[in-house]
Amino acid sequence: MNKTITIAHGNGGEENNELIKNIFYKHFKNDILERSEDAAVLQVAGEVAMTTDSFTVSPLFFPGGDIGKLAVCGTCNDLAMMGAKPKFLTCSVIIEEGFSTRELEKIVRSMKKELEVNGAVVVSGDTKVVPKGSVDKLFINTTGIGEIEQKGISSHNLQEGMSILVSRDVGAHGATIFAAREGITLESTLQTDCASLYPQVKALIDADIDIVAMRDATRGGVAAVLNEWAKASSVCVEIEEEKIPVQEEVKGICEMLGFEAVNLANEGTFVLAVAKADEVKALEVLQQTHESATLIGTVTHQHDGKVILNSSWGTKRFLDLPTGELLPRIC
Amino acid sequence: MNKTITIAHGNGGEENNELIKNIFYKHFKNDILERSEDAAVLQVAGEVAMTTDSFTVSPLFFPGGDIGKLAVCGTCNDLAMMGAKPKFLTCSVIIEEGFSTRELEKIVRSMKKELEVNGAVVVSGDTKVVPKGSVDKLFINTTGIGEIEQKGISSHNLQEGMSILVSRDVGAHGATIFAAREGITLESTLQTDCASLYPQVKALIDADIDIVAMRDATRGGVAAVLNEWAKASSVCVEIEEEKIPVQEEVKGICEMLGFEAVNLANEGTFVLAVAKADEVKALEVLQQTHESATLIGTVTHQHDGKVILNSSWGTKRFLDLPTGELLPRIC
Numbered sequence: 087m088n089k090t091i092t093i094a095h096g097n098g099g100e101e102n103n104e105l106i107k108n109i110f111y112k113h114f115k116n117d118i119l120e121r122s123e124d125a126a127v128l129q130v131a132g133e134v135a136m137t138t139d140s141f142t143v144s145p146l147f148f149p150g151g152d153i154g155k156l157a158v159c160g161t162c163n164d165l166a167m168m169g170a171k172p173k174f175l176t177c178s179v180i181i182e183e184g185f186s187t188r189e190l191e192k193i194v195r196s197m198k199k200e201l202e203v204n205g206a207v208v209v210s211g212d213t214k215v216v217p218k219g220s221v222d223k224l225f226i227n228t229t230g231i232g233e234i235e236q237k238g239i240s241s242h243n244l245q246e247g248m249s250i251l252v253s254r255d256v257g258a259h260g261a262t263i264f265a266a267r268e269g270i271t272l273e274s275t276l277q278t279d280c281a282s283l284y285p286q287v288k289a290l291i292d293a294d295i296d297i298v299a300m301r302d303a304t305r306g307g308v309a310a311v312l313n314e315w316a317k318a319s320s321v322c323v324e325i326e327e328e329k330i331p332v333q334e335e336v337k338g339i340c341e342m343l344g345f346e347a348v349n350l351a352n353e354g355t356f357v358l359a360v361a362k363a364d365e366v367k368a369l370e371v372l373q374q375t376h377e378s379a380t381l382i383g384t385v386t387h388q389h390d391g392k393v394i395l396n397s398s399w400g401t402k403r404f405l406d407l408p409t410g411e412l413l414p415r416i417c
Numbered sequence: 418m419n420k421t422i423t424i425a426h427g428n429g430g431e432e433n434n435e436l437i438k439n440i441f442y443k444h445f446k447n448d449i450l451e452r453s454e455d456a457a458v459l460q461v462a463g464e465v466a467m468t469t470d471s472f473t474v475s476p477l478f479f480p481g482g483d484i485g486k487l488a489v490c491g492t493c494n495d496l497a498m499m500g501a502k503p504k505f506l507t508c509s510v511i512i513e514e515g516f517s518t519r520e521l522e523k524i525v526r527s528m529k530k531e532l533e534v535n536g537a538v539v540v541s542g543d544t545k546v547v548p549k550g551s552v553d554k555l556f557i558n559t560t561g562i563g564e565i566e567q568k569g570i571s572s573h574n575l576q577e578g579m580s581i582l583v584s585r586d587v588g589a590h591g592a593t594i595f596a597a598r599e600g601i602t603l604e605s606t607l608q609t610d611c612a613s614l615y616p617q618v619k620a621l622i623d624a625d626i627d628i629v630a631m632r633d634a635t636r637g638g639v640a641a642v643l644n645e646w647a648k649a650s651s652v653c654v655e656i657e658e659e660k661i662p663v664q665e666e667v668k669g670i671c672e673m674l675g676f677e678a679v680n681l682a683n684e685g686t687f688v689l690a691v692a693k694a695d696e697v698k699a700l701e702v703l704q705q706t707h708e709s710a711t712l713i714g715t716v717t718h719q720h721d722g723k724v725i726l727n728s729s730w731g732t733k734r735f736l737d738l739p740t741g742e743l744l745p746r747i748c
Contacts, residue, residue, distance in 0.1 A: 092742070093742045093745045094740070094741050094742050094743075096636075096745060097636065097637065097739055097740070097741065097742065097743040098635065098636025098637030098638075098641050098682070098739065098743065099636075099637045099640075099641055099680075099738045099739030099740050099741075099743065100738045100739065100740040101740060101741075102636070102637070103738070123498075123499065123571060123572055123632075124468060124494075124495040124496075124498040124499055124632060124633070125466035125467055125468035125495050125496050125498070125499045125501065125561075125563070126466065126467045126468065127464060127465075127466055127499065127565065128464070128465050128466070128467055129463070129464060130461050130462075130463075130465055131461075131462060131463075132460070132461075132462070133458060133459070133460060134458075134459050134461055135456035135457065135458055135459070136456055136457045136459055136505060136507065136540055136541055136562070137455060137456035137457065137507070137541050138507035138508070138509045138541050138542065138543050138558065138560055139509065139543045140509040140510075140511050140543055140545050140558055142511060142545050142547050142551065142552075144551070163455075164455040164456050165455075165456050167454075167455040167456070168454065168455055168456045168458065170456065174467060176467065176468070176469035176560050177469070178469045178470065178471040178558050178560075179471075180471050180473060180556060183745075209467055210467055210468050210469050210560075211469065212469050212470045212471055214471050214473050215745065216473050216553070216745060216746055217745055217746070219550075219553070220473065220475070220552070220553040220746065221473075221551070221552050221553070221556070222547070222550070222551040222552070225511060225552070225556070227469065227471055227509050227558035227560070229469055229507050229509075229541075229558070229560035230456075231467070231562070232456070234458065240454060241454055301454075301455060302455070304429065305427075305428065305429025305430075305433070306428065306429030306430045306433070307429075309430075310429050310430055349430075351429070407430045407431045407434070408428055408429065408430030408431065409425070409428070409430050409431040409432060410425050410428065410430075410432075411423070411424045411425050411428065412425075412428040412429065412430065414424045414427060414514075414546065414547060414548055415547055415548070415551065
């Protein structure tokens with residue numbers, strides 16, 4: 087293989103086949119992919135979840151992850167959030183002419199590693215090479231299918247008295263990308279939260295938790311999730327502001343950015359709604375992965391369709407859906 | 418809606434929801450999409466086909482089509498070529514800041530129209546907006562699932578004596594894009610062949626044709642398909658060069674480009690292999706859609722793994738897998 091990707095690597099001919107064989111098939115190797123022609127042939131049964139996501143993150147490599155890890159986590163997590171076990175993924179890559187072959191392989195290796203965490207396989211792919219300047223380095227689309235293991239999870243199901251938890255401290259991904267992009271060298275160990283969530287979802291299901299609603303807090307952060315839930319279920323979500331776990335480094339970056347941590351993107355952090363009766367057990371399960379998992383609020387009818395932040399001084403304010411120009415190319 | 422897409426339209430918050438609602442949901446409207454949260458929930462049964470494709474075509478609008486039509490045809494055709502009825506598609510769009518909202522809606526409308534031809538629906542989507550210069554205008558990924566109606570179609574099945582047909586004249590898409598890009602105004606009516614192939618596949622199945630192999634001749638053209646088949650089945654594909662149907666305008670552009678029409682991309686033209694006994698019936702079915710459908714060759718053991726072009730003067734030459742820099746951003 088050349089040291090860099092050339093236009094010829096996207097020609098649908100000889101060099102294209104070489105790229106697919108030496109980079110993608112090599113690492114994604116599995117029976118379905120090997121038998122795949124214009125499309126993969128799959129056996130699926132019953133109710134499945136399907137989701138798609140394109141990844142345009144910049145920089146491509148950042149503390150704790152890279153675009154490859156992100157591309158697998160992002161799509162697998164969307165499946166996991168619907169109570170589904172990630173099974174089959176497609177992978178479509180758009181590469182800028184001149185991109186490093188070694189970096190491409192590094193990204194594909196990250197994808198492979200993360201696929202294994204999910205027990206998922208890539209069954210079909212596509213590779214496009216575009217001339218310099220048509221894309222900034224590399225974009226990835228992953229689309230996935232999962233088998234639903236707990237049915238009925240939905241943002242429409244919230245009811246008064248239910249409990250709201252977060253699976254760990256919030257805002258780490260957004261803060262990490264911002265720091266990486268601005269060249270801020272942190273003395274700390276701050277890194278993205280980017281991780282596959284299916285193992286935690288499986289642990290919740292195995293512990294017989296009845297998951298009411300579940301959502302990974304990606305673009306728009308925890309604020310976007312809670313607002314969507316409040317609206318979809320016509321309830322008020324009341325959050326104890328000081329209970330929201332945020333790392334010190336993330337707080338610092340939020341001050342620089344003028345953002346709130348609840349608006350920052352996460353890539354391995356989810357919000358969970360369960361019945362009051364399941365609250366303790368659910369928290370216990372979540373804390374097995376992250377000690378920072380916390381019960382942050384409850385569902386009321388104080389102001390239906392809205393999210394309220396209660397401070398420890400007894401003041402209240404609405405937490406609105408994020409608006410305006412948040413950080414672009416965060417995922 | 419603003420006249421142009423802004424960074425805020427990709428923020429995961431208020432403006433993002435507005436874009437999704439006013440452009441994508443408006444045209445893609447269906448029950449599954451409306452109930453879709455982090456992922457769509459689908460009922461599927463048995464053997465399905467799954468495929469993905471990213472579209473980076475430039476220009477976005479060209480005679481006979483646009484990137485939207487292409488994005489639906491491309492993925493649905495890959496499913497159809499496996500004998501599958503296209504059912505569920507995902508649609509992920511990466512938009513450059515400043516892109517025209519009206520053009521975006523035009524593209525989405527094209528997608529909708531083509532989805533209807535296939536009887537398919539979009540069940541899940543993703544929208545990213547990236548800063549100016551990070552992408553050239555707009556890229557689309559579509560990933561699809563189809564229900565297999567005729568099993569066992571494969572490039573590994575070719576045997577001596579079988580017949581090779583093309584569904585219409587070749588090279589129109591590549592030639593059209595080249596002409597559009599170079600600003601060549603053709604007096605002729607040359608336009609892309611971009612079209613959904615499922616209706617023709619269904620007609621073949623309904624006519625009880627036993628489809629041996631079938632492939633739409635996209636990047637790499639008819640030459641890439643035939644070479645892949647020869648290799649996969651360890652046979653020789655012998656083609657009567659003069660029987661390959663090529664429009665006069667396409668021939669003219671090939672001369673300018675120094676390309677052969679058999680290497681040019683098509684987006685609504687497929688190659689079909691059937692048993693000799695099915696040859697006449699298959700040709701009849703294909704000619705109901707395009708009079709230019711032709712029987713172009715046969716399977717032999719003259720040179721296994723190779724494609725031979727026979728001229729009417731009795732000369733022979735190998736038709737190789739395309740190499741080098743073919744036209745980029747053709748699809």
